[in-house]
Amino acid sequence: MPAANLVSAEALTVVHGSRTLLDGVSLGVSEGDRIGVVGRNGDGKSTLLRLLARQQEPDGGRVTHTGGLRMSVLAQADALAPGTSVRDAVLGDLPEHAWASQPRVRDVVAGLLGDLGASDVGGLEAAVDTLSGGQRRRVALAALLAADPAGELLVLDEPTNHLDVEGVAWLAQHLRTRWAPGAGAMLVVTHDRWFLDAVCERVWEVHDGVVDAYEGGYAAYVLTRAERARVAAVTEERRQNLLRKELAWLRRGAPARTSKPRFRIDAANALIADVPPLRDSVELARMATARLGKDVVDLEDVTVARGGRTLLDDVTWRLGPGERVGVVGVNGAGKSTLLGLVNGAVQPDGGRVKLGQTVKVATLSQSVRELDEVADLRALEAADRVAKHVRLGDRDVPAGQLLERLGFTAQRAWTRVGDLSGGERRRLQLLRLLMGEPNVLLLDEPTNDLDTDTLAAVEDLLDGWPGTLVVVSHDRYLLERVTDRQVALLGDGAVRDLPGGVEEYLRRRAEAKAAQVAAPAGGGAGAAGAGAGRERPAADGAAVRAARKEMARVERQLDRIARTEEQLHAQLAERATDLAAVTELDGRLRALAAEREELELVWMEASELLE
Known part of the structure; x- marks a missing residue:
């Protein structure tokens, strides 16, 4: 039986000024759809969402909803009422015993509001007026998810904004759990490519007035x-x-x-098949060593305390020539402080920071105030003012060519800096840093305001940059794409290497949280272990053997499904212009996805017996 159609759009046309954002677009959202919407900034992604939610009228065409459709919408701008407390915004008039007894609501509060002190009364009673923009964003998202919108159309516009790596992973898991097959539909605008792969099964690309549909997540797109x-x-x-x-x-x-x-x-x-590696690490390291020498930045027995808290405690950390390091950590753990020690903006309370003699540091900060001094210049003039050419790899690249690589058309290159969009200003900020030819580059949340195509262009640019790179970011895809190793600040004053990457960081955070929950409940590690043993008796040998056999059987079936999906995606690419074939292949892929999710649940149930 075909899935029920929830939203239909026919010949949608939207004109903004002299520009046509959507030109006769027709599409639909069906029961069970998990759609991610991507596109360049300003191409109409948020406009499309507002049209489908009937929050904006098109200049032409129409949108129809199935009878009784319920929608939950998270817009880019939150609508929290002034004077409202976090408790009222998220939980309404529910008494504490009522919401605390609901695992789903507790999960939302812990997953999104943990940094507000939501585990105590003071955090929930805080007025939303006193919160930062990122905190208000998380409160708005928590309010929407706590209302249990399962079974309806969920529309999310940039839900991962202001979430850290852990928060994005939590949100992906929550949405996968709450929106199991058959539980309504979901439409998401996001620039987080890992999130797209983790949550979405289709991608809509908005560009040049049209919407192109693709099957699968970001990688398949x-x-x-x-x-x-x-x-x-x-x-x-x-x-x-x-x-x-x-x-x-x-x-x-x-x-x-x-x-x-x-x-x-x-x-x-x-x-x-014949694409070379992303970057020649050996050659880049050779060039970086030639520019920097063997010593770059050494933090020796460094201690930094702020506001009565020790952010870094007797830390020794060394950066070598050509190293590419990603930094993750909980909010307030000292990630920006670590960058400040490297660029000299922060002085340690103990220990010392040693920089090599030839080190030239440049920092991409989270704000773009550095561009205020060139607001009246054209974008190309602002780049030329730093340098006419920049050395990337083994060749000189002119400023105009760099602008083009970062998505500036000839017209936008001659636009006043003050008239550029937030994403364009961010790109120009990075370009000006590179034009200064630093040999140590520090990037603090570089993905802010950048769309997926621009992110890919920035990553391509960094692939050929010969120097030491340190990236602080909540964007998991970016970290794993442009850095070769990752370190974590877990809030205990140490800088820890992550051989297993971001996945290891998430595992360590989950273990730390589990230990915090178990310690007060059981009065110590031994009591917690005993309590866990009483709660779930150990499985006998026969049950364990049966569970292992079941897991092996399921894994074979999952391998078969993966091979079949790969074949179907190849056929889909070959017959992309055949509508009937695409529809038939799409149906088969959906059926395989449903079968895969059922098998994964069986595997997880069997694996619990082995824990």
């Missing part, structure tokens, strides 16, 4: 878009060849009979 671009390039080349032949015929008469060229569309994986 990139592959399919690349394949479509290749097919389009082949088609255009064929058209040009035909035009040249036509011109030759007009000049020379009828051409001799020739066989028609044959074109074959390879599987999507063939697109990346």
Whole structure:
């Protein structure tokens, strides 16, 4: 039975000033859809969401909802009433015993409001007027999720803004759990590519007045878009060849009979078969050593205390030439302080910071106030004022070419800096830093205000940058893409290496939280362990063997599903222009996704017996 259609849009047209954001767009949202919306800043993603939620009227076309449709909408701007407390905004008039007895609501409060002290009365009684923008954002998201919108259409506009790595992972898990197959539909605008892969099963790309649909998460979207671009390039080349032949015929008469060229569309994986590694780490390290020498930055027995808290406690940490390090950690653990020690903005209370003689540090801060002094210049002039060329790898790149690589068209390159959008100002800020040719680059939340295409361009630019790179970011995809190792600040004053990357950080955080919960309840580690033993008796040998057999059986089936899905995605890329075939393949992929989720639940139940 086909899924019920919840929202239908027919020939939507929206004109903003002299620009057409949407030009006759028709699409629909069905029961069970998990759709991520991507596109360049200003191309109409939020406009599309408002239209589908009927919060904005189109200039042309119409939107219809199925009868009785319930929607929950998280807009970019929160609508928290002034003077409201966090408790009232999230929980309404529910007494504490009522919401505390609901695991779902407790999970939302702990997952999103932990940094407000939501475990005690003071945190929940705080007025929303006193909160930061990021905290208000999390309160608005918590209020929406605590209302249990399962079974309806959930519309989220940038839900991961102001969430740290742990918060994004929590939100993804929460949405996957609450929106199991058949539990309503979800429409999400986000620039977080890891989140797209973790939550969404389809992607809509808004660009140039149209909306292109892709099956799968971000990774599948990139592959399919690349394949479509290749097919389009082949088609255009064929058209040009035909035009040249036509011109030759007009000049020379009828051409001799020739066989028609044959074109074959390879599987999507063939697109990346001959792609070289992202970056030549050996060559970059060699160039970085030549520019920096062997000593870059050494933190030796450093201690930093702020506001009665010790952020760093007797830390020794060394950065070498060409190292690319990602920094993750809980809010307030000292990530920005660590960057401040490297660039000299923060002085240690104990120990010393030693910089190499040739070190030249540049920092991309979270604000863009550095551009205020060039607000009246054109973007290209602001870049040229720093330098005309920059050395990237083994070649000189002019400022204009760098602007183009970062998404500035010829027209936008000659736009006043003061008139640029937030994302454009962020890109220009990074470009000006690179034009100064630093050899140590510190990036503090560099993904703010950047769309997915721009993020990819920034990552490509950093791939060829020969120097030491330190990135503080909540964007898990970016960290794993541009850095070679990650470290964590867990709030205990230490800087810890993460051999297992962000996944290891999340595991350590989960273990720390579990220990905090178990300690007061059981009066110590031994009591907690005993309590856990009483709560769930150990499984006998026969049950354990049966569980292992069941897990092995499920894993074989999951492998089969993965192979089948890979084949179907390849067929989808080959037959992208055949609507009937795409519809049939889409149905098969949905069925496999549902089967995979059921098998994963079976596997998890069996694995619990082995814990």
